[in-house]
Amino acid sequence: VVVDKGQYRHFMAKEIAEQPEVVGHTLTRFVDMTSGRISLPAGADFDFSRLDRLAISACGTAYYAGLVARYWFEKFARLPVDIDIASEFRYREPPLTPGGLALMISQSGETADTLATLRHCRAQGMKIGAVVNVPTSTIAREADVVFPTTAGVEVGVASTKAFTCQLAVLAALAIKAGRDRKVLSEADEARLVASLIEVPRLMAETLHLEPEIEKLASAFAKAQDVLYLGRGTSYPIALEGALKLKEISYIHAEGYAAGELKHGPIALVDENVPVVVLAPFDVLFEKTASNMQEVAARGGKIVLITDAEGAAHAGETFATLVVPKAYAFVSPLIYAVPIQLLAYHTAVFMGTDVDQPRNLAKSVTVE
């Protein structure tokens, strides 16, 4: 397949912009739009009712998608999830139940650590599921059941659209698991699916923040360290925000659970450290807002990403990016967009090689 940048300066910019479309397309494979219920693609039907636990493993950005999914599977399906980065999974020697499900998440389907974990789980008698973007890849071929993301070819080394498509698939699987395990009623399922199919429209709206984010990038380009904070499912998005910025701008960044700040990292905060706070106005907002005050009191430059209600309840910030209001469940898909744009524009401002950052490869085929 030949892909070009079209009107965009970089593949990464194109791939960020494509998200409403490719997430929408991925969702059409997992949602029956007529009934408003989850319907898994042909050949990918899986019954979650008999599982005791679910094991998830992946690397980098795909691992962060797995971290979000843990919240969803545990909440909507009451299914305990074991998750670890693929390069560590085996060394923990986690007790695995033969016949249980191990779910690998990978854009390329060729990542050596993820493949090694897949083979380890298979040797322990587990069934293998794979959320994969490249259908002809080794991981797709070796899995028992493939849950495809249809993000299309992703060229930028920094993963963007593959990540949000992984989230879309995992959200659908968690709802299906909730139905299979009789945790979700038909009405619950309908409500969750309705919020999921709103996502492409909300993502498209969120992309309108780009000019504002571009202006912010010049301030970020001057920073030596950036912190990202989030609570609940915003925590893995904070980790992803920090990884994106590190990868392409080479600025040191760390993501933390907002509540963990006072256990150490707050020592780093001064007026030169931008602190990106991801805080949708949900049941966790107030707690995150109080962590934000702790940062403000130490002179930290807060960049708050929230919705209109959150903006109205927040104190003073260095900048506030207002994303559209979404159901709490789908907020990770929406909040992924501004953190991608922030990393992208900071890197462009600094003049780095955005699509081919130093020292990195698109798929890591050595352990």
Ligand code: AGP
């Ligand atoms: C993301 O921006 C990275 N470049 C990297 O962390 C990537 O997500 C990781 O290497 C996993 O790759 P995969 O999804 O192809 O398995």
